[in-house]
Amino acid sequence: MSDRPARRMPDIPPGLLDAVVTGTLLVTGVIMVFTYTDPGGIDYRDGDALGVAVVVAATAPLLLRRRYPVAVGLVTALMLLTFTVRDYAMPTAVAVILIAIYSAAGYARLTRSLMVLAAHTASSVAYALAASARHPEQSHYDAAALALNVVVLFGAWAFGRAVRNRRLYTAELEDRASRLERAREAEVRMAITEERSRIARELHDVVAHHVSVMTVQTAGARRSIPRDPDRSAEALLSVEATGRAALAEMRRVVGVLRTPDGTEGGERGERGERTDRTEEAALSPQPGLAELGDLVAHMRDAGLPVQVTVDGEADGVPLGVDLAAYRVIQEALTNTIKHAGPSSATVSVHYLPAELRIEIADDGYGVATELEGGRPGHGLLGMRERVALYGGSLLVGPRSGGGFTVLATIPYDSTAV
Numbered sequence: 001m002s003d004r005p006a007r008r009m010p011d012i013p014p015g016l017l018d019a020v021v022t023g024t025l026l027v028t029g030v031i032m033v034f035t036y037t038d039p040g041g042i043d044y045r046d047g048d049a050l051g052v053a054v055v056v057a058a059t060a061p062l063l064l065r066r067r068y069p070v071a072v073g074l075v076t077a078l079m080l081l082t083f084t085v086r087d088y089a090m091p092t093a094v095a096v097i098l099i100a101i102y103s104a105a106g107y108a109r110l111t112r113s114l115m116v117l118a119a120h121t122a123s124s125v126a127y128a129l130a131a132s133a134r135h136p137e138q139s140h141y142d143a144a145a146l147a148l149n150v151v152v153l154f155g156a157w158a159f160g161r162a163v164r165n166r167r168l169y170t171a172e173l174e175d176r177a178s179r180l181e182r183a184r185e186a187e188v189r190m191a192i193t194e195e196r197s198r199i200a201r202e203l204h205d206v207v208a209h210h211v212s213v214m215t216v217q218t219a220g221a222r223r224s225i226p227r228d229p230d231r232s233a234e235a236l237l238s239v240e241a242t243g244r245a246a247l248a249e250m251r252r253v254v255g256v257l258r259t260p261d262g263t264e265g266g267e268r269g270e271r272g273e274r275t276d277r278t279e280e281a282a283l284s285p286q287p288g289l290a291e292l293g294d295l296v297a298h299m300r301d302a303g304l305p306v307q308v309t310v311d312g313e314a315d316g317v318p319l320g321v322d323l324a325a326y327r328v329i330q331e332a333l334t335n336t337i338k339h340a341g342p343s344s345a346t347v348s349v350h351y352l353p354a355e356l357r358i359e360i361a362d363d364g365y366g367v368a369t370e371l372e373g374g375r376p377g378h379g380l381l382g383m384r385e386r387v388a389l390y391g392g393s394l395l396v397g398p399r400s401g402g403g404f405t406v407l408a409t410i411p412y413d414s415t416a417v
Contacts, residue, residue, distance in 0.1 A: 014066060018063055018066065021062065022059060022062040022063050025059050025062070025092045025095055026056065026059045028092050029055040029058075029091075029092040030055050030056070032089055033051040033089060033090065034046075034047035034051075035047075036089035044087055044088060045088050045089075047088070047089075051086070051088040054088060054090075057079045058075075058080050058090075058093070058096055059092070061100075062100065065100065065103035065107075069116070070104055070113075070115070070116055072103060073104040073119065076120075077100070077116070077119040077123045078119075078123075080096070080120075081127070097123075097124070097153070098152070098156045101117055101157050101160065102157070102159060102160040103160065104116035104157075104160070105117070105159070105160025105161045106164045110161075113157065117153065117157045121153055124146075124149050124150070125146065128145070128146050128149065191381055195382040195385050196385060218235075221236050287323065287326050288322040288323055288326050289326055289349060290314075290322075291326065292329065292349070295326070295333070296308055296347070299333050303337070304333065304336060305345070306333065306346070307346045308346075309348045309349070311349065312349075312351030313351055318413070320390070321410050322356075324386040324389065324392075325408070325410060327382070328360075328408045329358060331383050332383070333347070335404075336360075336364060336404070339404075340364025340403070343363050343364030343403065344362065344363060346362075348360075354411055355392075355412065356410045356412060357407075357409050358408050359405065361399060361405045362404055363401075363402055363403040364403055380394075380396060383396075383406070383408070387408050387410055390412065392408060393408070393409050395407040
């Protein structure tokens with residue numbers, strides 16, 4: 001058996017399909033007006049120009065059956081009534097009637113489609129009665145045959161209604177899925193904007209710290225210039241390095257406040273005022289890896305056993321990178337408590353010469369909540385934003401032996417502190 005996927009049949013444009021079907025019925029109907037011989041021996045009227053005109057008038061409207069289903073149904077019913085008077089041969093009339101009824105049921109409202117069904121039923125009954133009167137020797141037009149014709153007409157109408165209901169149901173599902181997707185995208189954009197505002201506030205505090213250090217160092221250098229120029233020069237070099245670090249963090253503040261469409265973002269209330277959380281964050285000192293012990297103790301109190309491994313020294317790590325690493329660990333451990341179930345976690349911090357590498361892993365069973373449907377949750381969006389701000393990388397996913405892992409690598413310049 002071949003492993004190749006089955007080829008999907010190309011979609012035929014509705015207009016082309018209608019044109020082919022109508023053209024086939026039209027040509028066949030015109031030919032049979034002149035050539036058809038009934039196997040039961042019924043002697044139909046010889047074909048003439050009027051017969052051709054009736055065939056064309058009854059068949060051609062099917063080209064517009066989707067756009068004007070009721071009008072097409074009524075016109076075809078009226079044209080087919082002429083066979084009651086003229087008795088032309090038109091075997092394609094059955095197909096025309098069924099298509100017209102199906103179209104009205106599939107594309108028109110209930111009452112209008114029933115009107116078309118009633119018109120064709122009346123036309124068929126009238127034709128059968130007239131034909132029975134003209135050809136009493138034939139059994140084609142007895143009561144049983146007439147009842148069967150009515151059942152077939154109703155079946156075509158019921159099939160058209162079923163197709164219409166299915167089409168409307170599918171369209172409703174597609175519209176609902178589209179609205180849910182738009183709502184999800186709006187929610188993600190809102191979450192990203194909120195997280196960027198939070199990051200910007202924290203970086204603002206980092207910049208303020210750098211500027212305060214620069215002020216103190218500059219004042220000390222100014223006072224020591226007359227008696228110790230060498231020491232003053234060292235202080236000014238430190239001021240220069242601190243100023244460069246402050247400028248780098250300031251660029252990040254501006255960058256994180258700028259949304260993808262080029263406008264400035266920020267967390268505001270419904271009328272633009274700062275929210276309570278904004279005020280609270282502005283008054284709180286920003287944490288770092290030095291407070292990792294307090295964070296771990298808090299997680300243990302919440303019921304999550306955590307082991308911490310630190311490799312290397314924190315010398316040379318900028319405050320912004322230190323803050324981003326702390327927030328990543330905090331969010332990862334919070335997700336473990338929320339989603340992993342009964343579990344334990346490990347936190348590894350590796351201080352390398354030009355980058356900071358942190359890994360948070362748990363052995364729980366709740367893996368899919370943050371990545372349900374292949375889409376990241378708000379916690380992962382926040383971690384990605386922080387790591388990407390410093391040109392780092394974030395890898396998240398299930399572990400081979402069970403559980404979940406978050407691995408973040410954040411590069412930094414140890415001279416810009």
